[in-house]
Amino acid sequence: MEVFLTTLKSVIDSLGATVVLPIIIFVMGLIMGAKPGKAFRAGITIGIAFIGINLVIGLMWGTLSNVAQAMVTNWNIQRDIVDVGWPSAAAIAFGTDVGLWVIPIAILVNIILLVFKVTKTLNIDVWNYWHFAFLGGMVYMVTGNLTYGLIGAAVASALALFLADWTAKAVQSFYNLPGISIPHLTTAPGVPFAIVTNWILDRIPGVKDWKVDPESIQKKLGVFGEPIILGLVIGLVLGALGYYNAESAAVMILQTGINLAAVMLLLPRMVQILMEGLIPVSEAAREFMKKRASDREIYIGLDSAILIGHPAAISSSLLLVPIAILLSIILPGNRVILFADLAVIPFVVALFAPLMKGNIFRMMVAGILELGVGFYIATAMSPLFTKAAQNAGFAMPEGASNITSIADGFLWPQVFFTKLAEWLGVAGIVIAAAVLAVVWFMYSKNSSAWEVAAGAPAENK
Numbered sequence: 001m002e003v004f005l006t007t008l009k010s011v012i013d014s015l016g017a018t019v020v021l022p023i024i025i026f027v028m029g030l031i032m033g034a035k036p037g038k039a040f041r042a043g044i045t046i047g048i049a050f051i052g053i054n055l056v057i058g059l060m061w062g063t064l065s066n067v068a069q070a071m072v073t074n075w076n077i078q079r080d081i082v083d084v085g086w087p088s089a090a091a092i093a094f095g096t097d098v099g100l101w102v103i104p105i106a107i108l109v110n111i112i113l114l115v116f117k118v119t120k121t122l123n124i125d126v127w128n129y130w131h132f133a134f135l136g137g138m139v140y141m142v143t144g145n146l147t148y149g150l151i152g153a154a155v156a157s158a159l160a161l162f163l164a165d166w167t168a169k170a171v172q173s174f175y176n177l178p179g180i181s182i183p184h185l186t187t188a189p190g191v192p193f194a195i196v197t198n199w200i201l202d203r204i205p206g207v208k209d210w211k212v213d214p215e216s217i218q219k220k221l222g223v224f225g226e227p228i229i230l231g232l233v234i235g236l237v238l239g240a241l242g243y244y245n246a247e248s249a250a251v252m253i254l255q256t257g258i259n260l261a262a263v264m265l266l267l268p269r270m271v272q273i274l275m276e277g278l279i280p281v282s283e284a285a286r287e288f289m290k291k292r293a294s295d296r297e298i299y300i301g302l303d304s305a306i307l308i309g310h311p312a313a314i315s316s317s318l319l320l321v322p323i324a325i326l327l328s329i330i331l332p333g334n335r336v337i338l339f340a341d342l343a344v345i346p347f348v349v350a351l352f353a354p355l356m357k358g359n360i361f362r363m364m365v366a367g368i369l370e371l372g373v374g375f376y377i378a379t380a381m382s383p384l385f386t387k388a389a390q391n392a393g394f395a396m397p398e399g400a401s402n403i404t405s406i407a408d409g410f411l412w413p414q415v416f417f418t419k420l421a422e423w424l425g426v427a428g429i430v431i432a433a434a435v436l437a438v439v440w441f442m443y444s445k446n447s448s449a450w451e452v453a454a455g456a457p458a459e460n461k
């Protein structure tokens with residue numbers, strides 16, 4: 001069995017999400033009754049769309065990483081915990097003993113919860129199962145018990161399904177993605193921060209009426225409020241902050257501006273291609289459930305990369321880049337310096353948009369709150385993160401004594417699960433599972449109100 005799982009993980013790693021996902025979509029389409037030709041074309045189209053999305057994200061990643069490095073150098077920021085980025089965190093997660101078992105465990109949990117009608121989400125985002133492995137690996141590290149780590153990974157996969165169900169209506173309405181949910185543990189855990197921020201801002205006279213969504217900005221500014229112009233302006237500002245004293249400052253500033261303008265234009269186009277591939281599969285799934293399960297809804301769980309091209313998500317996250325670096329300087333007790341994972345900020349804030357109706361100001365405030373808390377989580381969790389990296393054979397960056405990443409090192413589920421396991425052992429994992437079960441039960445009793453609280457249209461109540 002272990003040899004099979006090792007081979008399976010190796011094959012998935014080698015092929016990558018852009019090959020594995022089309023295969024899954026093709027097989028799922030056939031199972032749901034789609035014609036082979038349509039299912040095949042849908043899978044290929046989705047694979048192409050994700051290649052496009054990854055290329056654009058890569059452009060953003062490289063641009064922001066270079067700007068961040070320049071800012072850190074210019075501002076002479078010194079911290080002993082280095083942000084190594086989510087690819088490193090994923091490699092560490094899959095490199096742990098829990099990582100070997102996480103794919104069959106997550107699939108089994110998903111099937112059981114679907115069969116018993118607990119969840120509506122079919123999570124086909126296999127590559128991002130690494131988040132479950134990361135959390136389970138942390139539990140394994142503090143308990144020294146592999147079984148506890150595997151249980152932790154299973155509960156983490158269930159948490160992702162709950163968060164996906166809870167936010168699905170908001171995603172489908174705001175982003176115009178019918179039948180889709182987001183079981184992504186970098187994105188969905190931010191929703192409580194958005195709810196708290198919205199509640200506070202709604203009680204501040206004057207501020208509660210500020211409309212800073214892309215549509216309002218474009219209406220006021222005309223062509224200068226269009227997403228590509230916003231991307232250009234934000235890019236020029238970021239470039240100026242990073243390269244003002246560089247030898248070729250003007251060139252580098254202009255390149256940063258045009259790169260981020262390109263991101264603002266191209267990401268939504270790639271999502272349109274993705275939806276072209278998803279529509280036949282979604283229709284087949286609806287027909288399948290209509291015939292066999294009395295119109296029961298099933299959501300297709302995907303990576304939150306399909307959300308981040310929205311102008312509100314990308315604009316608010318780009319504006320948060322210098323703010324995040326500033327927070328790393330001014331927060332007392334913080335030991336983290338951000339670098340590689342700044343391009344993950346769009347993933348962190350993407351699910352703020354439905355609840356906040358795309359209000360960029362509110363999304364920035366919620367982002368500051370989540371990142372501010374995240375710095376302290378990362379500082380506390382870094383020794384464990386670093387130990388897991390060393391055990392997985394990860395090559396530490398030169399001069400770094402400790403490491404972290406925004407993608408998982410900054411987020412509350414990791415510290416919640418890990419600390420419970422550290423303090424109480426297996427009882428802590430049981431308590432975490434029980435809390436999730438209670439919350440899920442409460443959601444099931446009044447799902448419409450919960451969904452409105454997460455940003456679904458009011459008529460959903």
